[in-house]
């Protein structure tokens with residue numbers, strides 16, 4: 001996969017791309033990331049990329065022509081229909097489903113805004129998708145871009161050592177993942193659930209599935225109601241509800257200051 005990023009801070013990407021899985025993916029030729037300086041697409045002596053907002057108000061707005069010229073230049077060497085993604089808190093929230101879709105594309109162009117934002121005509125002229133990292137405001141689109149690159153890259157075939165681990169992980173099948181344990185078997189009084197030491201693969205699978213359902217029910221009920229559940233899942237959920245009911249006291253003890 002080839003990812004072009006348009007940014008006023010290309011150096012932002014140096015460290016995250018030079019370590020761990022992202023570095024290895026690039027060394028193995030599975031991922032190419034190029035950070036392009038937006039200022040290279042200006043035509044004035046001082047490489048100005050921002051200006052005062054029409055209509056007044058605080059802050060500066062990023063100019064449209066450098067972004068439009070950068071994208072048109074990058075599109076010349078990208079396959080037709082390559083997504084041009086602009087990061088903005090006004091975009092669609094990034095989800096694992098979106099990440100999966102994007103990981104199937106051979107090429108992406110990512111645009112990072114700054115200051116008060118970007119001239120609206122960039123959206124109109126070249127942007128095909130607007131993505132938000134969440135309901136909060138960042139100083140620039142670069143953290144959003146690196147998050148997207150990381151999430152997409154790890155789904156590319158061959159990037160993770162064990163592609164099986166993708167199957168059960170959070171969101172990949174609409175649920176949160178089960179808890180993990182490794183040696184030592186006891187950390188103080190906290191021991192590993194017995195079933196994981198049993199070597200009984202079917203029981204372990206069932207336990208993990210139930211934990212996954214339980215976690216999703218308790219932490220993200222919104223995901224559970226949207227998930228496609230099997231008959232076994234319904235049975236496991238019924239067991240969870242039974243366990244929870246058994247542990248819920250019949251009356252709630254109210255503690256008051258005496």
Ligand SMILES: C[S@@+](CC[C@H](N)C(=O)[O-])C[C@H]1O[C@@H](n2cnc3c(N)ncnc32)[C@H](O)[C@@H]1O
Nearest residue numbers: 087088089113114116117132133137138140141
């Ligand atoms: C300070 S923000 C501008 C926010 C803008 N004034 C608004 O209220 O929508 C500067 C840039 O950071 C990026 N950005 C900020 N928050 C983001 C988020 N939650 N998701 C994706 N990009 C974000 C965008 O590229 C944005 O143009």
